[in-house]
Amino acid sequence: MQATTDLTNTQWQVADAIARQLVLDQTDLNEFRKTISYLRAYGDRPDAGKKYFDYLNALTRNGDRIGHSKKTHGYLESITAICQKYLENYKDDADTMLQILGWAARLMQYYKVAGPIGEIPEPTIQSEREAEIQAVVTSQEFYEGQTLEAVITGIKGNKVTYEMLGTLRLTAREPKHAKDLSEGQIVTVEVTALKPDGSPKNVKFTG
Structure with missing residues (x-):
């Protein structure tokens, strides 16, 4: 079928x-x-x-x-x-x-x-979200040191959650920057590590 x-x-x-x-x-x-x-x-x-x-x-x-x-x-x-x-x-x-x-x-x-x-x-x-993430991962080539535009979707203490490419979400500790950031703000992050499937594992705020 x-x-x-x-x-x-x-x-x-x-x-x-x-x-x-x-x-x-x-x-x-x-x-x-x-x-x-x-x-x-x-x-x-x-x-x-x-x-x-x-x-x-x-x-x-x-x-x-x-x-x-x-x-x-x-x-x-x-x-x-x-x-x-x-x-x-x-x-x-x-x-x-x-x-x-x-x-x-x-x-x-x-x-x-x-x-x-x-x-x-x-x-x-797969959930609908998992399918969306998989589609993004297979259509993009990520590498360490790459910079991506991200939207801040959450801030809790010094932990900041970023959403990249409209789908990928990662949370990073940003002790130096969290207090100056706000939800909904568009920023730039750098990929610092990759998962085995090639998607970003860790990112950090760059500006």
Whole structure:
């Protein structure tokens, strides 16, 4: 299956992981689709993503009271646990959550038809921020002594946090300069050490 342009690579991995885990748990696809219908119906309401989680928890908690069979209750427990595990970062973005769930349902149907997928290792999913950082690191060549423009995003005591290239953030001790700096200020920093992946490990204020 190929990634859709509707999702970022990270979101595609999330959708795929949800689908695979649900299939491995032998979760009923129709029960999963019912929960998606709830989010689709109420997705334009405030806190829709959080309320989707509340809805899943309520279904699981009250499953026996509202006539669900033991098997259905197991399906709901699986759906709740897996969705909360993989969608926590999207609870404030109901539209994206709905897209991910929609593709997860399609993939789930595909995997069920394709036959047993066997045990799969726990997927390693980059966060959106990790993906952004990786993109910057691979597109730039850093070296010790290099100077970069940075925005000060935080100051705590003599520790100053710099953001470079709109993504990379590093905190450095600046005992001589911290008191004269302010958040939001644009400054120049020098790269003093690199990580094994070639990205800056340490920087210092230069002006």
